[in-house]
Amino acid sequence: MKSKQKIDLVARDLTNEVHEANFIGAKMKSERRYAALGRDYADPDKLRETAGLVKQHTLEHLDKYLEQAEASFERNGAKVHFAFDEDTAKKTVLNIMNEHGCKSMVKSKSMLTEELELLHYLEDQGKEVIETDLGEFILQIDNDHPSHIVTPIVHKNRRGIAKSFEREGLGDYNDDPETITRRARAHLRQKYLDADIGLTGANFVSAESGRIVLVTNEGNARFCMAANKVHIAIVGIEKIVPTDQDLGLFLNLIGRSGTGQQLTVYNQFIGGPKLKDQPNGPEHMHVIFVDNRRTEVLASDCREILRCIRCGACLNVCPIYRQSGGHAYRSVYPGPVGAVLSPLLAGNRFPELADLPKASSLCGACNEVCPVNIPIPDLLLRLRDKAKREGAKEAMKGTPNLAMWATMCSQPTMWKAALTMGHTMNHIPTQLIPHPSAMSWQGTRKLPKFEGGEFRKWFKNRK
């Protein structure tokens, strides 16, 4: 393959092992999703459409709901902070840690903290930070990045993980997944007990009651709020939904869409510091609402992407993601959602990621599985248009120059002449056409015989 596009290059260089891990992992989750929704609902599309409208409504009234959420959290005794950009977000976390005299943090999975690269920032400031989600913990010790938003180490296999554990002094080499999990349990348990602050993201926020909702299978977010005294929830402003009852709609969709579970094991609804009589848990809760270019996306013609609940279904079903894996997207959010969101969140670095919207066959599967019914293919087309208009070089790579084609199509005489010429094409070996994209296209395909050019004749003579 002669493609020059970065995503193709990464896909080409994947080892068979990684390729297979990505492919099988994604396919398995897609199949489970399909089975769970079909089993449980006569018309799952009705849920998806409703959920999409609820989020679209919330986004289009975000000023009102964000204000309501702020008031609700304050009423509950939580402290609310706002961070317009990356820097303020990170500094806010650091300030809260310093204010409470905290040195070590346990954190649960949050894609927003990946956006901010919060972990490295806090470490540079002399704080200890431990990722507690098993997958994220493994990424942390390997200094690696997630390749999937729900199953972050889908690209790794047990042998690699066993080696990392051995290197980190977590026991002799043993690649049994159960042993790996038990060792992590024992190791992280001590970290929870030693930490003085817990940080979580939020999958949803109820504006009505001032509750964040956390969705996990491992129970690590529960532990990040059990032995320590301070809790920070760092939240993108697009996570809000209007009421507690709306949460039921989303919780029924997120587990089924992402992993085929009817509900994810733990759904936590956190509205403030612990009760006075509760012996364990945080006495202080801080909520940080982060923009980090979300309002730019809200102002764009791709605002629907902010409905995303990060279930991962569009990654799992995507034929491109299955082949390329998540790292090929060179950004925090991979797959179809990432192809839209990553370039938008990149701000003036948009041109660097402007090729991502092209990493799609526009088959529409991502829209079909999306629990909030985001028209991802439409958004990809809008971004392709934007890239073209802005002349983003990254997006042009490997694209044939169509100027001649455009001239030909817009001149009737040239077009007629070309159609007559078409027949002569059948007599020359097309492999010889000295155009790079034509040559690469034909590397794996055969051009069919030209049979066109008869339409006008037929049209004129028809009775």
Place this chain on the structure above:
Amino acid sequence: MSSDREKIFSAIRAALDPLPKRTAKPEWKRELIVCNPSGEFSSLKEQLADKLVFASSRYCDSFDQLAETLKAENSTFGYCDPELAPLFEKLDGITFETEYDVAKVNEYTFGITKASAAIAESGTIVLKDGDTSSRMGALTPWIHIAAIKESDIVATIPEAIDRFGDDPSIVFCTGPSKTADVEGILIEGVHGPGIQIGFILS
């Protein structure tokens, strides 16, 4: 901080002002999200029992059976909510403490705490901070036994949400703690309980 607040709000308003019209909130009925029962049940308790097992939790309603289960798992020392202690003291061969001592985090092999509700349609156990004697007691032991009053079983998720009140920390537990991070292979008991038991008090 207030300046960041202002920046965000004015950016939101600037983004939304040009919209010709805004999406209305859809009216949806609770029935929309209630899932097929997949089976016929004569009572909520029966449905809950079925769905707990479907979610890989266990169902139990007899003290003798519970004692057997604990012994079979080599789990004879644990933690118990002091208010529940009189009920569970009759467990043969089982001892527990009623004050959670963090130093014994790895010695407690089971924890018994109250559930505030259980959801029949999904096999979910609901823990509210106000009813939980110790967050650690419900989270750290290998086996968690949630004591559920039969009258606290609700049919659906929306009904469970109706009962939230102003509790600051509510947890829905649907199955034991689990991961499939390593090669998609399911392993139970990551940070929380490896065995989740719903114990019905009639």
